[in-house]
Each structure stands twice: as C-alpha cells, then as structure tokens.
Amino acid sequence: MKKGVIIFALFLLWVLLVAAVIALPPMGSSETPAYTHVVPRYLEKEVEEGGANNIVTGIILNYRGYDTMGEVTVIFTALICVLAVLGRENIKRHTSKVELSSVEKSVIVKSVVRLLAPFIILFALYIILHGAESPGGGFQGGAILGASVIVFTLTFGFTLGMKKFPLKYRTILESAGPLSFFISGVVALFCGLNFLTYMLPCINHAYQDLVRHLLLLIIEIGIGIGGGTVIGSIFFAMEKVEKE
Amino acid sequence: MLRSLDILLLIFLLVTAIGVVRTKDLLGASIIFSAYSLIMAIVWQQLSAPDLALTEAAVGAGVTTVLFLIAIGRTVRREDE
Numbered sequence: 001m002k003k004g005v006i007i008f009a010l011f012l013l014w015v016l017l018v019a020a021v022i023a024l025p026p027m028g029s030s031e032t033p034a035y036t037h038v039v040p041r042y043l044e045k046e047v048e049e050g051g052a053n054n055i056v057t058g059i060i061l062n063y064r065g066y067d068t069m070g071e072v073t074v075i076f077t078a079l080i081c082v083l084a085v086l087g088r089e090n091i092k093r094h095t096s097k098v099e100l101s102s103v104e105k106s107v108i109v110k111s112v113v114r115l116l117a118p119f120i121i122l123f124a125l126y127i128i129l130h131g132a133e134s135p136g137g138g139f140q141g142g143a144i145l146g147a148s149v150i151v152f153t154l155t156f157g158f159t160l161g162m163k164k165f166p167l168k169y170r171t172i173l174e175s176a177g178p179l180s181f182f183i184s185g186v187v188a189l190f191c192g193l194n195f196l197t198y199m200l201p202c203i204n205h206a207y208q209d210l211v212r213h214l215l216l217l218i219i220e221i222g223i224g225i226g227g228g229t230v231i232g233s234i235f236f237a238m239e240k241v242e243k244e
Numbered sequence: 245m246l247r248s249l250d251i252l253l254l255i256f257l258l259v260t261a262i263g264v265v266r267t268k269d270l271l272g273a274s275i276i277f278s279a280y281s282l283i284m285a286i287v288w289q290q291l292s293a294p295d296l297a298l299t300e301a302a303v304g305a306g307v308t309t310v311l312f313l314i315a316i317g318r319t320v321r322r323e324d325e
Contacts, residue, residue, distance in 0.1 A: 037253065056295045057295075097317055127298065135294035135295045135298060136295075136297065136298055139299055140298040143302035143303045143307060144302050147302055147307055154310070231307055238315065238318075
C-alpha cells in the first residue's frame with residue numbers, strides 16, 4: 001500500500017517534470033528569450049556599458065555583479081568551514097606526511113619546479129591583470145596562484161612552504177575577494193547610484209572611463225589574490241599532521 | 245577534421261567518466277578524474293569558452309586532484325581485498 005502511494009507520487013512528479021520540459025522552447029532554437037533579448041544586448045552594448053573588451057568579464061563583473069559577489073563570498077565561506085573543521089596549521093606544531101616520509105624527492109622534480117615557479121606566478125598575474133581584454137580573470141588567475149603555492153609546498157616541504165607564505169599575511173589576504181568587491185561597490189553610493197555601479201557620472205567626464213577600469217581592476221586583483229590564498233590555506237589546513 | 249576531434253574527445257570523456265565511477269581504487273579514480281577534467285577543458289575550448297577552459301584546467305585538473313589525494317592519504321582502507 002505504502003509502496004504503491006510512493007510509486008504513484010513519483011509517477012506524478014515524473015509527469016510534471018516531463019510536461020515542464022516539453023513546454024520549454026526547443027534546444028538551440030533562436031526563439032528562446034535568452035537569444036532574442038539577453039544575448040544581443042550583451043554582444044552589442046557590453047563594451048560600451050560594461051567597460052571590458054572581454055565580454056565574459058563584463059558580464060560577470062557588471063551585469064552579473066551580485067552573482068559574482070555571492071560566489072566570492074561562497075569561496076570565503078568554504079575556507080571558514082574548512083578551518084572550523086580542521087583548524088589552522090601552526091609552524092611549531094605541524095608538519096606534513098610528505099615531509100615525514102623517507103622517500104627522497106627527485107632532483108628532476110625539484111629543478112623543474114624551481115625553474116618553472118616564477119613563470120607560473122607570472123602567468124597567473126598576467127591572467128588576472130589581462131582579464132578585461134582576453135580570456136581569464138580573477139578566478140582563473142587565483143586558481144593558478146593557489147596551484148603554484150601547492151606545487152611549491154609539495155616539492156620543498158611543508159615547513160619551508162609555511163615560512164614562504166606566512167600565516168599572518170594569508171589571514172589578511174584571504175578576505176581580499178569579498179572586500180575588494182565591497183569597496184568597489186560602495187564607491188557608487190557616494191554618487192547617489194546603486195551598489196556595484198562602475199560608471200560614475202558625478203566625476204569629471206574625462207576620468208569616468210579611467211575610474212571604471214580602475215574599479216574593475218581592483219575587483220579582479222582582489223578576487224585573484226583572495227582566491228589564490230584561499231586555495232593555499234585550504235591546502236595547508238588539509239595537509240598538516242601533528243609532530244610527534 | 246575538427247568534428248572528428250570533437251567526437252574523439254567526447255568518447256574519451258565518456259570513457260573517463262565511466263572509469264571514475266567503476267574504479268575501486270580511490271587513488272586511480274582521482275587520477276582518472278583529473279584526466280576527465282583535462283579533456284573537459286579542451287572540450288570547453290572547442291565550444292569557444294576559453295574562460296571556462298582555463299578554470300577547468302587550473303581548478304579541476306590541478307587543485308582538486310591534489311586535495312583529493314591529500315584526503316585519500318588521510319583515510320584508512322577498510323574494504324575486503
């Protein structure tokens with residue numbers, strides 16, 4: 001009896017979902033609202049309204065500014081949750097499994113990482129700073145920055161990694177993402193505009209475009225550095241083991 | 245030419261996706277998952293979404309694999325061998 005009711009309820013749900021899918025416009029059709037209203041607006045007006053030559057960057061920072069701010073906050077919250085469960089590492093108390101193992105680290109790996117690490121970081125900075133002009137941006141560059149921290153720490157040991165990326169700087173830099181968004185967003189309030197507006201008509205016309213680029217750049221750098229340190233800190237928190 | 249590359253990539257994607265689920269060994273599964281992410285990054289690029297491709301390559305293939313490996317290193321194997 002109970003089973004029958006459940007099956008009937010599931011069947012009803014299935015019918016409802018299938019009906020909803022059938023009611024959707026066909027996949028890839030040019031009649032969908034997204035193609036008739038949203039996409040043309042983005043493609044035609046983004047460079048003028050959003051201020052970034054890379055349309056994707058313009059969309060995520062400008063039209064979808066609130067969503068991106070939420071994402072940045074989610075990343076920060078994820079770090080807080082990891083730290084709440086696992087706790088911060090301590091340079092005096094903790095070491096790592098890799099460091100404790102007796103396996104000698106390969107010379108090839110060490111040399112390659114030593115040679116490549118500066119270029120990886122340079123590439124990450126290029127991705128962050130060039131995000132408005134070409135594919136890339138804060139999230140991508142930040143992930144590469146975090147990956148460079150991880151590869152350095154895995155190769156040269158946990159203790160040296162903790163020394164090179166000290167906790168006292170990371171604690172501040174982790175919040176860079178949400179903070180930079182908040183600071184850039186609040187600027188518009190002084191002009192009497194909505195939160196997260198980058199085009200400010202209340203300043204001299206000649207500087208408006210420059211200020212907009214500057215605000216976008218602050219956000220990109222903030223997301224990049226914040227994301228990179230968050231990834232690094234999660235890695236440190238997971239990798240640590242107690243010293244005997 | 246490009247079409248056949250796309251089809252090849254999608255076949256690889258399917259094979260790795262099934263491989264991740266079917267592999268019993270967690271270490272092997274996470275390495276296959278990293279390969280899956282790498283192929284997915286190329287697929288994003290083929291779909292002209294380079295922004296996503298960069299994210300997928302850095303986060304999917306790089307960072308999450310390391311985090312998975314650390315997590316596996318901290319667990320104990322309990323299944324019957």
